Amino acid sequence: MESLQALLGTRLPIIQAPMAGVQGHALAVAVSNAGGVGSLPCAMLSEAALQDELSALQAGTSHPYNVNFFSHTPPVPDQARETIWRDALAPYYREFDIDPAGIVAGPGRNPFSAGAADILEAFRPRVVSFHFGLPAPELLARVRAWGGKILSSATTVQEALWLEAHGVDAIIAQGLEAGGHRGIFLSEDLSTQLGTFALLPQVVRAVKVPVIAAGGIADADGVAAAMALGAAGVQIGTAYMLCPESTTSKLHRAALASDAARHTALTNLFTGRPARGIVNRVMRELGPLSQSAPEFPLATSGIAPLRSKAEALGNSDFSPLWSGQNASGCKNLPAAELTRELMSKWNGI
Ligand SMILES: Cc1cc2nc3c(=O)[nH]c(=O)nc-3n(C[C@H](O)[C@H](O)[C@H](O)COP(=O)(O)O)c2cc1C
Known part of the structure; x- marks a missing residue:
């Protein structure tokens, strides 16, 4: 060969x-x-x-x-599934003072x-x-x-x-x-x-x-x-x-370098398909795997504004902190x- x-x-x-x-x-x-x-x-x-x-x-x-x-x-966009997803995220929209009517559904990938x-x-x-x-x-x-x-x-x-x-x-x-x-x-x-x-x-x-x-x-x-x-x-x-050549965000870098990186899980919350990331607040509270998430990649747009608001406040509670199980390297x-x-x-x- x-x-x-x-x-x-x-x-x-x-x-x-x-x-x-x-x-x-x-x-x-x-x-x-x-x-x-x-x-x-x-x-x-x-x-x-x-x-x-x-x-x-x-x-x-x-x-x-x-x-x-x-x-x-x-996937074909499905309004009923989008509504279920927005309902699941509604308490967080209220917490961060986000108007869900302003969130445009879209693919992301x-x-x-x-x-x-x-x-x-x-x-x-x-x-x-x-x-x-x-x-x-x-x-x-x-x-x-x-x-x-x-x-x-x-x-x-x-x-x-x-x-x-x-x-x-x-x-x-x-x-x-x-x-x-x-x-x-x-x-x-x-x-x-x-x-x-x-x-x-x-x-x-x-x-x-x-x-x-x-x-x-x-x-x-x-x-x-x-x-x-x-x-x-x-x-x-x-x-x-x-x-240094990676564009990994500061928050993501901090998570990878911390003990938190020892606990990863597969989650579909960020895109709709299972992906491995460091466990954070939204993964603990809604998942890590949820029936409410729409089909890939349509889950992305609903969670994106939460990520932006949380990151602006300096936390990665709603960020996809992708990582393998072995971040020790x-x-x-x-x-x-x-x-x-x-x-x-x-x-x-
Ligand atoms: C942050 C991150 C983003 C990824 N994005 C992609 C991608 O865009 N395309 C792809 O084929 N694989 C992607 N992967 C998966 C990798 O191709 C690969 O399977 C994985 O990194 C190998 O495991 P390791 O992270 O433990 O080294 C991604 C992995 C990580 C960690």
């Missing part, structure tokens, strides 16, 4: 995980220049911002990088589209990764046409087999420890979800394409352990969140140095 480095065109088999909301091109540039694969998360970018971020990324590195998109099917493919074509990124399955075949064909390698996350063996059957070049095995959204796409049943070291070897045995381990890997020993279980490479997110170190540290026990074969 071709090595992950040969497939992705890099020196080191490490991908800096795309992390929408806490990074832009600067983190990706630093990691790609350090010999790994830097990633640009695009789920929350307008087409104009995508163009700008790609231009900055291209200007910052001559090495390969990854461009990441969500590939969910946008967009899937990969023909418009995004038009923009990407000029940059021809070497790697394009997806979360929540894959986009339509005609969109994937456009990525292949410029020679882009296609990656996507699997959270079960079944999802890994599905992705392989649909032609991905490598699979990211995303264990339950991982920070941010679960890539789960064939089921909504969270009891199907496996920890990284249960998922990884089973996926490695089930598929022929390279498997990249993600979730809870936070130091050089974790990287070596994943490689010992058959990973062709690793994808690491949380550990990069305190790097977060370091305020330049991303290139952190990448070197993470790969320091990799034997180079």
Whole structure:
């Protein structure tokens, strides 16, 4: 089997995980220049911002990088569900003196589209990764046409087999420890979800394409352990969140650096899909998982004004404090140095 480095065109088999909301091109540039694969998360970018971020990324590195998109099917807005959600949030709107009539419902996150493919074509990124399955075949064909390698996350063996059957070049095995959204796409049943070291070897045995381990890997020993279980490479997110090149907010940084980071949970309150974050007030009081939250990504707009008001008052009670279960590797170190540290026990074969 071709090595992950040969497939992705890099020196080191490490991908800096795309992390929408806490990074832009600067983190990706630093990691790609350090010999790994830097990633640009695009789920929350307008087409104009995508163009700008790609231009900055291209200007910052001559090495390969990854461009990441969500590939969910946008839901049909449902007024009844929106009303249930607004009712659940009503006590908080009163507490913060927010007029719910002024809150505009809207998606907050967009899937990969023909418009995004038009923009990407000029940059021809070497790697394009997806979360929540894959986009339509005609969109994937456009990525292949410029020679882009296609990656996507699997959270079960079944999802890994599905992705392989649909032609991905490598699979990211995303264990339950991982920070941010679960890539789960064939089921909504969270009891199907496996920890990284249960998922990884089973996926490695089930598929022929390279498997990249993600979730809870936070130091050089974790990287070596994943490689010992058959990973062709690793994808690491949380550990990069305190790097100066990340745009992680002050409140989020403080939470990651505190004992609070030892308690994370899966919550659907911030977007409508389960994602792992540090437990905060709204997660304790309404969830962490709630039947009232509308379908992804429609939960976003109802909670956004609470987040803004609370953050202005200096608290993160309503903020999505995404984090994996192992924030112990977060370091305020330049991303290139952190990448070197993470790969320091990799034997180079
Ligand atoms: C703050 C944050 C944001 C994330 N956003 C994305 C994203 O936009 N796209 C994506 O494919 N994965 C996203 N993820 C998940 C990562 O790709 C990856 O699975 C995870 O970071 C690995 O686990 P770790 O955080 O324990 O290293 C995010 C993770 C975090 C922590």
